[in-house]
Amino acid sequence: MSAAVSTDGRETGTALDIRGLTTTYGAVRALDDVSFAVPSGRITAVLGANGAGKTTLLRTISGLVPATSGTVALGSHDLSRTPAERMPGLGLAHVPEGRGVITEMTVEENLRLGGLGRRTGTEPVPLERVFDLFQVLGERRHGVAHQLSGGERQMLVIGRALMASPTVLLLDEPSLGLAPRIVAQILDLLGGLARDEGLTVLLVEQNARSALSVADRGVVLSLGRVVADESAATLAGDDQLRHAYLGF
Amino acid sequence: MQQLLSTTLTGLTLGMVYAAFALALVLIWRSTRIVNFAQAPMAMVTTLVALQVIDAGAPYWVGFLVALVSGLVLGAVVERVLVRPVEGKAEINAVILTLGLFIVLHAVAGLVFGNDYQSFPAPFGLSGFRVGDLNVALTGFGIFTIVIVLVVMAALAALFRFTDLGLRMRAAAFNPEVSRLLGVPVGRMLTIGWALAAVVGSLAGLLIAGGSLVYPSYMDSVVVFGFVAAVLGGLDSPVGAVVGGLLLGLALSYVSGYLGAQLVTLASLVILMLVLTLRPGGLFSSASARRV
Amino acid sequence: MATSSALPVRAWRRVWSGTGSRHLLLALLGLLAVIVYVEAASDFRNLQFAAFGYLGIAAGGLTVLTGLNGQLSLGHGAFMAIGAYTTALFLDDGSPVVPLLGVLVVATLVTVLAGALIGAAAARLHGPYIAGATLALAVGVPGIALHFSDTLGGEQGLGVVAPPVPVWLLDLDYFFTGRDLTPSRYLSYVVWVCLIVTFVLLANLSRSRVGRRWRAVRDDDVAAEVAGIHLGRARVSAFVVSTACAGLAGAVMALVVRLTAPGGYTLTLSLTLLTAVVLGGLGSLWGALIGAGLLSYLPQLATNVGESLGLDQTRAAELAPLVYGAVMIAVILLAPTGIAGAVRALRARRTARAERPPPQTTESTVQQGEMSR
Numbered sequence: 010m011s012a013a014v015s016t017d018g019r020e021t022g023t024a025l026d027i028r029g030l031t032t033t034y035g036a037v038r039a040l041d042d043v044s045f046a047v048p049s050g051r052i053t054a055v056l057g058a059n060g061a062g063k064t065t066l067l068r069t070i071s072g073l074v075p076a077t078s079g080t081v082a083l084g085s086h087d088l089s090r091t092p093a094e095r096m097p098g099l100g101l102a103h104v105p106e107g108r109g110v111i112t113e114m115t116v117e118e119n120l121r122l123g124g125l126g127r128r129t130g131t132e133p134v135p136l137e138r139v140f141d142l143f144q145v146l147g148e149r150r151h152g153v154a155h156q157l158s159g160g161e162r163q164m165l166v167i168g169r170a171l172m173a174s175p176t177v178l179l180l181d182e183p184s185l186g187l188a189p190r191i192v193a194q195i196l197d198l199l200g201g202l203a204r205d206e207g208l209t210v211l212l213v214e215q216n217a218r219s220a221l222s223v224a225d226r227g228v229v230l231s232l233g234r235v236v237a238d239e240s241a242a243t244l245a246g247d248d249q250l251r252h253a254y255l256g257f
Numbered sequence: 258m259q260q261l262l263s264t265t266l267t268g269l270t271l272g273m274v275y276a277a278f279a280l281a282l283v284l285i286w287r288s289t290r291i292v293n294f295a296q297a298p299m300a301m302v303t304t305l306v307a308l309q310v311i312d313a314g315a316p317y318w319v320g321f322l323v324a325l326v327s328g329l330v331l332g333a334v335v336e337r338v339l340v341r342p343v344e345g346k347a348e349i350n351a352v353i354l355t356l357g358l359f360i361v362l363h364a365v366a367g368l369v370f371g372n373d374y375q376s377f378p379a380p381f382g383l384s385g386f387r388v389g390d391l392n393v394a395l396t397g398f399g400i401f402t403i404v405i406v407l408v409v410m411a412a413l414a415a416l417f418r419f420t421d422l423g424l425r426m427r428a429a430a431f432n433p434e435v436s437r438l439l440g441v442p443v444g445r446m447l448t449i450g451w452a453l454a455a456v457v458g459s460l461a462g463l464l465i466a467g468g469s470l471v472y473p474s475y476m477d478s479v480v481v482f483g484f485v486a487a488v489l490g491g492l493d494s495p496v497g498a499v500v501g502g503l504l505l506g507l508a509l510s511y512v513s514g515y516l517g518a519q520l521v522t523l524a525s526l527v528i529l530m531l532v533l534t535l536r537p538g539g540l541f542s543s544a545s546a547r548r549v
Numbered sequence: 550m551a552t553s554s555a556l557p558v559r560a561w562r563r564v565w566s567g568t569g570s571r572h573l574l575l576a577l578l579g580l581l582a583v584i585v586y587v588e589a590a591s592d593f594r595n596l597q598f599a600a601f602g603y604l605g606i607a608a609g610g611l612t613v614l615t616g617l618n619g620q621l622s623l624g625h626g627a628f629m630a631i632g633a634y635t636t637a638l639f640l641d642d643g644s645p646v647v648p649l650l651g652v653l654v655v656a657t658l659v660t661v662l663a664g665a666l667i668g669a670a671a672a673r674l675h676g677p678y679i680a681g682a683t684l685a686l687a688v689g690v691p692g693i694a695l696h697f698s699d700t701l702g703g704e705q706g707l708g709v710v711a712p713p714v715p716v717w718l719l720d721l722d723y724f725f726t727g728r729d730l731t732p733s734r735y736l737s738y739v740v741w742v743c744l745i746v747t748f749v750l751l752a753n754l755s756r757s758r759v760g761r762r763w764r765a766v767r768d769d770d771v772a773a774e775v776a777g778i779h780l781g782r783a784r785v786s787a788f789v790v791s792t793a794c795a796g797l798a799g800a801v802m803a804l805v806v807r808l809t810a811p812g813g814y815t816l817t818l819s820l821t822l823l824t825a826v827v828l829g830g831l832g833s834l835w836g837a838l839i840g841a842g843l844l845s846y847l848p849q850l851a852t853n854v855g856e857s858l859g860l861d862q863t864r865a866a867e868l869a870p871l872v873y874g875a876v877m878i879a880v881i882l883l884a885p886t887g888i889a890g891a892v893r894a895l896r897a898r899r900t901a902r903a904e905r906p907p908p909q910t911t912e913s914t915v916q917q918g919e920m921s922r
Contacts, residue, residue, distance in 0.1 A: 071438060097440035109435040111428055122428050125421055126440020292677035294684065342882050349621055352680045353827055354881045360820055360874030367867035477816055481688050484681040519696040522689030529682055530670045
């Protein structure tokens with residue numbers, strides 16, 4: 010495992026090692042030879058314009074889309090050859106774009122479902138832990154999920170992912186359609202989980218400014234290729250890159 | 258009065274069977290968006306297998322069990338081998354596939370068991386009882402029918418509501434992609450769903466057969482009734498399927514009793530057309546404008 | 550229904566002004582082939598040939614509905630029954646009051662009425678719903694004959710006395726062949742002339758504006774609606790045209806079989822027609838014809854094979870459906886291009902074209918169908 014150095018100077022291992030990952034849809038190369046390392050216990054933001062391949066990257070890592078070539082190493086496992094349904098058992102949780110609440114089920118059933126696929130060898134996470142993080146979910150535990158607001162749904166899917174005791178969390182556009190205050194709350198929570206519990210987060214965001222405010226590293230994709238892989242501070246300070254790819 | 262009571266009781270009993278069959282269709286529709294028209298010949302084949310076992314000298318209940326178990330196996334095999342490749346494809350493919358299976362199972366039954374009408378035993382009495390002056394058309398077998406369908410429905414409800422397997426199956430049906438991300442083996446859940454549905458279908462086949470005649474096409478009209486009942490209930494709702502089955506059973510029993518037995522299937526078509534025109538989402542849908 | 554009444558008129562105009570010359574040439578060649586076969590074959594072979602013909606007419610109608618408009622009907626056997634019973638009511642005593650052509654037209658029209666009724670309701674439906682509704686029709690219609698057994702003959706059915714061969718045709722045939730035209734040959738001619746006329750009309754219709762609308766609705770109903778196509782009207786008109794074919798098929802079937810009984814119009818007949826259409830390749834009239842041919846000659850062959858293998862006759866008769874049911878499943882599993890693939894290929898071509906911006910809307914972007922060849 011290669012070592013990476015984060016902004017605060019702490020040494021850290023590599024949670025996900027992505028090498029030469031290529032995904033094609035027909036003739037279109039959605040991911041083109043993507044390589045970078047995701048440091049463990051840190052938040053890594055994946056940035057880029059619409060269509061840059063951010064969502065495809067997450068879907069390829071978690072096995073929803075087959076990789077054409079390349080590898081994704083999680084410990085000794087090559088995820089590019091692992092079916093999606095085995096990912097939670099290996100400690101990888103993916104919260105998809107559009108949130109993925111199962112709206113026909115109750116809040117509690119959604120959470121229970123998350124716990125069923127928990128990482129191999131871990132103890133069940135009590136529901137109360139999620140209710141401690143997100144009080145509103147506890148108040149509505151028996152309500153059907155389609156009655157939840159957008160922010161509550163985002164809390165539910167993050168809580169559901171945590172029920173599986175993951176080591177790596179892939180998060181796709183958590184800020185989509187949410188009020189800035191709620192976005193800040195959620196990003197804050199992620200920062201806390203990374204800092205205090207060593208959770209590795211790979212965060213795909215359209216909103217580069219707020220993503221870089223919590224992330225340790227930033228990877229910029231453009232047309233399926235990695236154009237920058239820097240510490241978050243460096244990225245935020247690079248005016249040229251910011252203007253060209255991040256739009257702020 | 259006498260006739261009205263008899264007709265109503267007969268309708269309720271038949272309605273329970275239609276409800277069971279509709280439930281089998283709904284289970285499959287919810288998870289794979291396929292109406293399994295082959296459900297009828299699948300149930301027919303398992304019932305004829307049971308008849309072989311009973312004719313060979315085994316007790317009725319052994320045959321009963323054999324039918325349910327062969328339904329389980331048949332349902333699983335059909336899903337895994339035939340249906341899996343068309344899942345998520347154009348819906349016309351799946352419909353044609355189930356009809357191809359319909360034809361094949363009919364032919365196989367004709368080849369193996371012959372096309373003759375054969376009588377199927379019933380484990381309980383087939384005559385009604387008297388209360389004072391009234392002949393009550395509720396037979397022992399009728400009571401058995403109602404009780405066992407209720408038991409099966411309660412068992413299914415408990416499975417889906419209280420067990421981890423049921424939770425996984427529901428998740429796989431509602432949102433396959435998210436379910437996979439949560440570690441649910443979606444393919445396996447669909448196989449189990451088809452297997453369970455086939456067991457319920459086989460049960461309906463046994464209940465229709467009891468004390469009556471069986472032959473390769475004896476379930477053909479039941480798949481129509483089951484489908485109409487399921488659409489009455491909204492096609493997506495197990496509870497709706499049960500209520501739809503009971504309502505249809507009653508309605509068809511009155512048609513049969515007061516208009517003529519031969520018009521029953523056509524009456525079910527009229528009911529289907531009315532429902533689809535007036536309330537396409539089923540009788541209990543809040544939004545009647547849902548596109549079907 | 551009143552809204553779609555102008556449609557047949559427009560459709561007819563299209564048919565006659567359309568690119569019909571190639572189809573007419575093919576029709577003449579076909580007629581020639583039919584004459585050669587009918588005159589050469591025995592009476593028994595001619596009855597078989599006639600059966601091939603009426604299945605072909607119904608399958609042609611079904612392939613237009615399913616292949617061109619994407620609707621599925623499991624009830625075409627029931628529509629054949631309606632045509633057949635209408636014919637039988639006219640021709641049950643051998644003293645016809647209406648000429649044969651008139652009987653065929655009336656039988657077709659009665660079926661069209663039933664088809665419009667079902668079609669109007671079915672137009673709002675798709676996929677499994679329309680399949681279920683037509684399945685109910687297929688299972689339920691024979692019950693009408695049983696219920697009104699005084700008029701419709703119940704289980705025994707109604708006998709049909711085919712009208713005598715017209716004298717001018719007898720003379721004409723004698724002039725060329727030097728022998729009398731037998732009733733079997735005559736019926737063979739009636740069936741196949743009906744088939745040729747039907748197929749020419751269907752082929753022209755599918756090349757016309759109406760056919761293009763049907764395909765547009767099949768490929769993408771939302772886009773078709775945006776482009777100004779009335780979905781309900783397109784679906785109902787396809788359904789009506791298709792049931793007209795089934796009614797005509799039933800009418801000539803009644804003449805050939807000389808008996809119209811519920812046992813002849815079970816669900817099996819409906820499923821057989823669907824099989825013919827699937828085997829032949831959905832949407833292709835040639836395919837429907839080939840499928841119908843297979844289904845009229847294969848059962849005899851399969852039964853013979855079965856009997857030579859030591860099966861009794863009723864069991865040997867199950868071999869044919871076993872084979873074609875299995876082939877139907879195999880077509881869906883192994884050659885998915887048969888249906889979805891063709892649709893997808895059409896869509897891909899259409900979107901490829903849409904990227905070069907053509908000013909016209911749907912009518913021009915929908916590809917020519919498979920039926921023109």
